[in-house]
Amino acid sequence: MTKSFFLNLFLLASISFIQAQENNNSTLSIKEIMQGDDFVGHLPSNANWSVDGKAIYFDWNPENAYSDSLYAYRVSSEKIEKIPFDRAYKLPSNYGTFNSTKSKKIYSKHGDVFIIDIPTSEITQITNTQDRESNVHFTKNETQIAYVRDNNIYTWDIETGVTKQITDFSTKKEEKEDKRSEKDEWLHQDQLALFDVLRERKEKKDQQEVFYKKENLKKPLAIYTDGKSIYNQQNSPDGKYVSYLTVKREDSKGTITPHYVTESGYTEDQNTRSKVGDTPDTYELFIYDIENRKTYPIVLDNLEGLDYVPEYTKDYPDKVYKNDNRIGYISGPIWNKDGSKAVLDINTNDYKDRWIVLLNVKDGTVTNLDHQHNAAWIAGPGIGGYRGGELGWMPDEKSIWFQSEKSGYSHLYTLNTETKKAKALTSGEFEIYDPKISNDKKHWYFTANKTHPGDRQFYRMPLNGGKLEQLTDMVGRNDITLSPDEKQMAILYSYANKPTELFIKENPVYSKNTTAKQLTHSTTDAFKKYNWKDPEVITFKANDCAEVHARLYKPAESTKNKAAVIFVHGAGYLQNAHKWWSSYFREYMFHNILVDNGYTVLDIDYRGSAGYGSKWRTGIYRHMGGKDLSDQVDGAAYLVKELGIHKEKVGIYGGSYGGFITLMAMFNEADTFTAGAAIRSVGDWAAYNHGYTARILNTPTTDSLAYRRSSPIYFAEGLKGDLLILHGMVDDNVHFQDMVRLSQRLIELGKTNWDMAIYPVERHGFVEPSSWTDEYTRIYNLFNKSLLGINAN
Missing domain, CATH: 3.40.50.1820 (Alpha/Beta hydrolase fold, catalytic domain)
Structure with missing residues (x-):
């Protein structure tokens, strides 16, 4: 051996290759x-609707080309066409943020920021730089667009077109003049008293410094990051605050993976991941009060169960368990529409707890709303584990919705942030996937494996819970993207022995025509x-x-x-x-x-x-x-x-x-x-x-x-x-x-x-x-x- x-x-x-077909009674070969x-066959993927609902865009490769291309199905003509690169390049991103009336959508694409007027489909490019702009969001009551460039937040006024820098994160701390000793201070004052020219020069310098300080008050506050990485920079909806997450990374030794077959002919080493047991990263969330020009941390020392010691440590009675800071990734703030309330979604670095808390942005304190704990680890559909889970605000702007495994399965819950009362909207031995609130704010849409663990169907349900209305009927997997008016469904559907194809179907809520029409035929002869x-x-x-x-x-x-x-x-x-x-x-x-x-x-x-x-x-x-x-x-x-x-x-x-x-x-x-x-x-x-x-x-x-x-x-x-x-x-x-x-x-x-x-x-x-x-x-x-x-x- x-x-x-x-x-x-x-x-x-070096042993000779053996063709398995020699002992194969199948018409197929390996x-x-x-x-x-x-x-x-190259199967369709990434289906999404145009903003006007007239076309379904999707990635496809029926020509067996080098890679997938963008295709469109035109609803009116019922025809599929390949979108040329120049047209695809200019199309709005699938992702982005709508304003409250859904009349405008903002997004980043190719590293630049855009806004599209939905009624007219007119696109305005806001930035055109070599830098990469991201994290685009509305602020100042939707009169401005905020985005991140080179770690800092900028805003663009929709009416005036004025761009303004909001933050100034810096890795270098401004050097301050060392305080003089008592002896040196006496000499300093004596020199000023003796020499008019020194005294006059100091007075001019002091006047200049006063001017500079007044001038700097018009500029963003310089925020020293102490070498930490900055993430999740965002403006509050009213534009008064900025939140940002600092991350201190601990050095961890990686593993080298040698590449033996290379273009150079030499062995080339690749530095790859570290091994389990890394020192946890340190996460801290901060608020920058723009008007009062001050920053302060979010205080999380009142989280329920923060001092939890895992049960498994009982197997090691002679070993001292230490985890001085259990705070892991912090998602948010997630603001309600008018910016009056915000919640945070917090995980622990030992993965056993998740908290949803109400943020008091004015002083950085939090109020516990929901605490999810698992002696093993927190996860499940819509719950997260690596980052935050599915979470949003209900139309009343007082309650939030989220997913939890409290019942043993991932289900949909609401919680009133004032009364702290929670309600399970779904229940049973099945899981909920990708919940979304309908346009009319009266219903939920989501996928669930309610009929069988291995069968995913699409459902509608009243906003406050109730009977689930099944909207799809093809057994297998139905991945649904609703049209902007929610009257049609683009379905990426497959069955056990039928590869994924794209279908279109009218939403049964609005139509009696419940037959799904297959749009693509991808499999080879x-x-x-x-x-x-x-x-x-x-x-x-x-x-x-x-x-x-x-x-x-x-x-x-x-x-x-x-x-x-x-x-x-x-x-x-x-x-x-x-x-x-x-x-x-x-x-x-x-x-x-x-x-x-x-x-x-x-x-x-x-x-x-x-x-x-x-x-x-x-x-x-x-x-x-x-x-x-x-x-x-x-x-x-x-x-x-x-x-x-x-x-x-x-x-x-x-x-x-x-x-x-x-x-x-x-x-x-x-x-x-x-x-x-x-x-x-x-x-x-x-x-x-x-x-x-x-x-x-x-x-x-x-x-x-x-x-x-x-x-x-x-x-x-x-x-x-x-x-x-x-x-x-x-x-x-x-x-x-x-x-x-x-x-x-x-x-x-x-x-x-x-x-x-x-x-x-x-x-x-x-x-x-x-x-x-x-x-x-x-x-x-x-x-x-x-x-x-x-x-x-």
């Missing part, structure tokens, strides 16, 4: 399906030739009686070989046992080949997956490779018991988190899995990044037990079956170093039943079809040999 490993590592897989979009399988979405019971959802692919009885492959999706918090076109579409097509060759395939939404609420999401806390692995084992038992799979013919594979689970399965459940293919896998969580890992396992120095039981490298001695490791050498997400370390561990343990394939020019997400083809050919050959005894010729 050692010899084979070094041949793979340094001679770049090489064919691994062409990706070139085989499936080669893709259409095959009868793609519609996997059955099933549930099976886990060993703790939990209902586990999975996709099941069953072969025809005539070809069934009593072997099975379990696929493990990546990302951890991701859903794949659903009824829409998978982001793992290459794997989906590969599963069709496996089924054609008699394999049964099971694709499990294990513990930690999205779409099933908070308990499921946090089921892996402090033990990755615990319930998420036992769900795979229970899936294998289901296959054996219910579908007649031979217990010694079960394989497993997956990428990233799926690769990690594959390693844990091969090391810790060797009697269940005969073969495994681990792609771009995490071998040691202590080597992964902080933002992802610290949420689930805390940090190695504070919770070493969690890392010890969650990292495959500690369990490598358990390997019995055939293991194939596949990894890109320039992976800057899960570093190749991780698998090099694991290979050394396997060598020291004397294991010989493993192999490694490396890909010198690939990062975490493979790009080259040749790499995809090689990778899945090896995986296919592994399962044929280990599960069926078929050798590649």
Whole structure:
């Protein structure tokens, strides 16, 4: 094995390439399906309406060009046209901010600021600079537009066209004259008393300084940042205040990723991320009172539960836990329309708390409104975790809306900022996605997986809660963009065996015509030739009686070989046992080949997956490779018991988190899995990044037990079956170093039943079809040999 490993590592897989088609009974070939979009078709994305509602713009590439281009569907002519670059360049941005009457929209595009008059569609360019302007927002009761350039806020008066600088952030502090000692002060005064010329010069200088001070009062206050980074600079709606977030970054040692195959012919090093356990950044929010020319910090020492000590620390009674400043990212202020109220959305740096507080901008104090706590970590649809979650003001300007997992699922809530009374607007064992208030301020629009965890439909609901009115009916995933008047829907829709296409449908609220019309036809002739399988979405019971959802692919009885492959999706918090076109579409097509060759395939939404609420999401806390692995084992038992799979013919594979689970399965459940293919896998969580890992396992120095039981490298001695490791050498997400370390561990343990394939020019997400083809050919050959005894010729 050692010899084979070094041949793979340094001679770049010098063994001859084996075409899997030789042992393939499918009409599909691995090489064919691994062409990706070139085989499936380039699918539409990023659908949005023109500001006048006359067209749907979207990205598409039906010509199989180098990259996507902008297309438009004209509602009146019912025709699709490609938008030339010059026209696309001038179109308004999809993003931006409307004024309260929605008669104007402001946005930044190409680094400049624009305003569009909605009734006339007239666009005015406000800036045209080499600098990049961003964070465009209305201020001064919507008479001015504020934006950020080179860290400072500028305003542009809509009526006069006057531009004014509002802030002056500086990294250099103005040097002040040192105070004289008592002796030097006596000498100074004596000199002035003795010499008229010195006294006269000082009087002139003092007069000049008075003038300069008066002049400076007309300029922005110089704000010294003490070397900290500045973010989220914004004017209040009335223009009286500026808020800004300071961030002190702590130095963290990064990892070097060498690139061996380069244009220069030399090895080139890439500096990449640090490892988990970074010292948290320090966040502080400040207010700049423009009229009174003073700045002051927002005081957050009264947050409920700020002194919380995590429960896991009880496992370390002899270790002192320290987290002197738990404040993490601060989002906001989020102002109501008239600027009379503002709220902040605050996360902790240990990811276990979220606060929504009312801001008193005049003195920088806050009032607690809502406190969300999770002993594992705060997250979920619309809740955030990395940054702020979905949050806004209700039409009464006194209440806010937000999402919370208080019930166990992410639902929609309102809260009166005066009475502090909260109300759940939705409830049930389903999740809410992307809520928006309707134009008439009387209803909500949102997506939910109410009918089934793997089916997303679009709904309308009364503003204060009530019956959900389903507005879409195509089973699968419906991503809706409403027209400006809300009377039509642009739908990016897909089903399990039908890739994403663009549809248009009249809003059932305003029309009885409920039929969705397909606008794009993207799939290739080669893709259409095959009868793609519609996997059955099933549930099976886990060993703790939990209902586990999975996709099941069953072969025809005539070809069934009593072997099975379990696929493990990546990302951890991701859903794949659903009824829409998978982001793992290459794997989906590969599963069709496996089924054609008699394999049964099971694709499990294990513990930690999205779409099933908070308990499921946090089921892996402090033990990755615990319930998420036992769900795979229970899936294998289901296959054996219910579908007649031979217990010694079960394989497993997956990428990233799926690769990690594959390693844990091969090391810790060797009697269940005969073969495994681990792609771009995490071998040691202590080597992964902080933002992802610290949420689930805390940090190695504070919770070493969690890392010890969650990292495959500690369990490598358990390997019995055939293991194939596949990894890109320039992976800057899960570093190749991780698998090099694991290979050394396997060598020291004397294991010989493993192999490694490396890909010198690939990062975490493979790009080259040749790499995809090689990778899945090896995986296919592994399962044929280990599960069926078929050798590649």
